[in-house]
Amino acid sequence: MCLPALRAGWLTQTFVHWAYSPDQVQRLLPEGLTVDTCDQCAWVSLTPFVMAGVRPPGVPAALPSFAETNLRTYVCARDGRDGLWFLSLEVGCPVMLAARAVGAPYHLGQLTLSRDGDVLTYAGARGRGGPSYRVVVRPGEPVRPTRRDIWLTSRWRAFTRGYGVLWQTPVEHEPWPLRAACLEDIEESLTRAAGLPPPAHEPLVHFCDGVHKVRFGVSRPVRPAVRRQG
Numbered sequence: 001m002c003l004p005a006l007r008a009g010w011l012t013q014t015f016v017h018w019a020y021s022p023d024q025v026q027r028l029l030p031e032g033l034t035v036d037t038c039d040q041c042a043w044v045s046l047t048p049f050v051m052a053g054v055r056p057p058g059v060p061a062a063l064p065s066f067a068e069t070n071l072r073t074y075v076c077a078r079d080g081r082d083g084l085w086f087l088s089l090e091v092g093c094p095v096m097l098a099a100r101a102v103g104a105p106y107h108l109g110q111l112t113l114s115r116d117g118d119v120l121t122y123a124g125a126r127g128r129g130g131p132s133y134r135v136v137v138r139p140g141e142p143v144r145p146t147r148r149d150i151w152l153t154s155r156w157r158a159f160t161r162g163y164g165v166l167w168q169t170p171v172e173h174e175p176w177p178l179r180a181a182c183l184e185d186i187e188e189s190l191t192r193a194a195g196l197p198p199p200a201h202e203p204l205v206h207f208c209d210g211v212h213k214v215r216f217g218v219s220r221p222v223r224p225a226v227r228r229q230g
Contacts, residue, residue: 004057004215010173011065011210012113013049014122014137014181017152018191018199020044025073028195029085030161032222036074036082038151044073044087044196045152046188048122048135050113051093053212066093067111069124069133071190074152075159077222083157083168087194088131090124102169102219103162119184133188139207140180149178153206159222170217181207 025042026035035042048069055062069090076082089104091097092111100106111124118138125132143149153176160167183205191199 004172005218006054006056006216008054008214008216009052009210009212010208010214011050011052011212012120013047013208013210014120014135015153015206015208016046016135016183016186017204017206018044018046019201019204020196020199024196028073028087029075030166032078032166033075033085033159034078036076038074038148042073043152044071044191044199046071046133046135046190048111048113048124048133050210051091051096052210054093054095063093063095066091067113067122067124068092068096069111069122069190071194074155077159077166077168078224079222081157081168082155083159084155085159087196088190090126090133090190092124099160101162102167103160104158105160131189131193133190134186135183135188136185137205137207138182138184139209140182143178143180143206145176145178148204149206152204153178153208160219166222167219168222169219171214172217173211173214176206176208176211179207179209181205 019041022042052065053062071087075085089106107126109126122135
C-alpha cells in the first residue's frame with residue numbers, strides 16, 4: 001500500500017457469519033464482481049464494532065470514537081483480486097457519510113454498545129422505522145483460526161460502486177486476535193433490507209477485542225481486466 005489516506009482502530013468487534021447459496025448473493029452484486037465462496041457457500045457477515053482514532057496521517061487530533069455496523073459479503077473482481085462488498089454500512093458519525101462519494105452505502109443512525117459483565121449488546125436503527133438490529137454476545141476464549149476463520153475475517157480491500165465506476169479501497173492491519181463467542185440473542189432486519197431471505201442456518205460467530213493500526217489507502221477505480229489476444 002502507498003501512504004495511507006486514513007488511520008483508525010477497530011475495537012470490540014463481533015462477527016456474525018451466515019451461509020447463503022451463491023446465487024442468492026450474486027444477484028445483489030454489481031457488474032464486475034463475482035461472489036466468492038468457502039465450503040461451496042457464499043457468506044454474509046454482520047459486524048458491529050467501535051471505530052476509534054480516525055484521522056488522516058500527520059494529524060494529531062482524531063475524531064471521537066463512534067459505533068459502526070457493517071453488513072458485508074465476499075467477492076472477487078475480474079482480475080482475481082478478492083475483497084468485501086458492503087450491502088449496508090450503519091454509522092453513528094456524520095463525517096463518514098463523505099465516503100458515499102465512492103459509493104460506500106453509509107446510513108446515519110442511532111447506534112449503541114453496552115456491557116453487562118462479560119456480555120455485550122450492540123443495537124442500532126436507521127432513522128425512524130428503518131432497518132434495525134440487536135446483537136447480544138458473550139466473548140469467549142482465544143481461538144486458533146481455522147482456514148475458514150481466516151477466509152471470513154482477513155480481507156484487504158473493499159469494493160464500492162459510485163458514479164458508474166467500480167472502486168477499490170485497500171486496507172492493512174495486524175492479524176485479528178480472534179476469540180470464540182456465544183451469540184445469546186439476535187434480532188435484525190438488515191439482511192431483509194439488503195434483499196436477502198432470512199438466514200436458513202445458525203451463524204458462525206467470532207469476537208475480537210480489536211486491531212489498533214488500521215490503514216486505509218486511497219480509493220481508486222478498478223481497471224478493466226485485459227483480454228489476451230488468442
